[in-house]
Amino acid sequence: MxxxxxxxxxxxxxxxxxxxxxxxxxxxxxxxxxxxxxxxxxxxxxxxxxxxxxxxxRGPDLFNHFERTGAPMMPRDVGLVVGHVGAQSGDRVLDAGTGTGVLSAYLGRLGAAVTTYERDPEFAEVARDNMALAGVDDRVEVRGGDVLEDLDALSGEEFDLLTLDTADAATVVEHAPELLTSGGYCAVYAPFVEDARRAEEAADAVGLLGVETLETIQRELHVDDRGTRPSTAGVGHTGYLTFARNG
The missing domain is CATH 3.10.330.20 (Vcp-like ATPase; Chain A, domain 2)
Structure with missing residues (x-):
């Protein structure tokens, strides 16, 4: 470590x-x-x-200081994932779409064992360096490649949590019943509502339970001597999160 x-x-x-x-x-x-x-x-x-x-x-420092290979998951979305699935120490997590690695690092610092897949070899190498900076490279394994092409290698393994931030997330969700332990959770982050819809439909089709999709919106309050009001600097939308649970 x-x-x-x-x-x-x-x-x-x-x-x-x-x-x-x-x-x-x-x-x-x-x-x-x-x-x-x-x-x-x-x-x-x-x-x-x-x-x-x-x-x-601390966790937010990861978002602020990691070397970036794209737009990382915002802390507000990480918080929703952790809260909705009850992520905890000892969990086994399968993640796809590592990117910068913010979510994987958060989960690793919680004490989870994370296997995360990143298709781009250069992005994967940056993510490995970021895991070392976060001090979780003993708990987070960054694998290069596509998780869909590695399903045979994952056969027989059971994960407590499946987290996805990829364009083909709905296709991975179709395999969630075989990948997740009984009661395990699936969480999909999607920047576009069409991808969230496909993920929810896939979860319903394979019999996952409690399927729901949430839009993440936050508004900052502006405080000054005149009073307090919502900030006018944008809507504060980041994306859509689809949650489901294995039976």
Missing amino acids: SHAAVLLVHADSDREYLRTPGEELQTDLGVLTVPDDPDPGQIIETHLEEPFTVRAL
């Missing part, structure tokens, strides 16, 4: 850097080397005596 990265936060600005123990940070504020076992709250100074505070890595 790799040591999880830490955040280095400059005391007099909002500048943050994600670095692993022993790694060097070089900025216009100077150079420093992260200690092998830094404590949260510890102050480290650069050679120019600029102070940085060590902050322990």
Whole structure:
């Protein structure tokens, strides 16, 4: 297992850097080397005596600082997945459409064992590096390739959770009864409502239970001296989440 990265936060600005123990940070504020076992709250100074505070890595930091290979799943959607399926330590998760790896890293940090598939070899390599930064590369295995082409290798395995963020998610859902343990959950993230519809229809067709699709919308509140009102800076839509449970 790799040591999880830490955040280095400059005391007099909002500048943050994600670095692993022993790694060097070089900025216009100077150079420093992260200690092998830094404590949260510890102050480290650069050679120019600029102070940085060590902050322990938390889930939202993964979204903010992972190297990206596309649009990662938003923390609000990750929260809905975790809450609706009751993800917990010891769960076995099969994931497809790794991308940046935010969902896999969240689940790994919860203590789940995750097998995740990414078709693009370069994206898969970036995701592996991100798992090492998150300190979960012992719990999250990033496999290159298409999960649909690897179903024979997965035969006989039972997963507590199936999470999908791929264009062909509905086709994978058709295999959910064989992949999921009794009572296991399936969660599909879809950016387009047509994909969500196909996922829901596939879940119904194979007899999954409690099938429902939710749209994720949040509105930020704007607070100032005059009062409080909803922000006018956009609708806050991210996507659609379809949930179902194996019988």
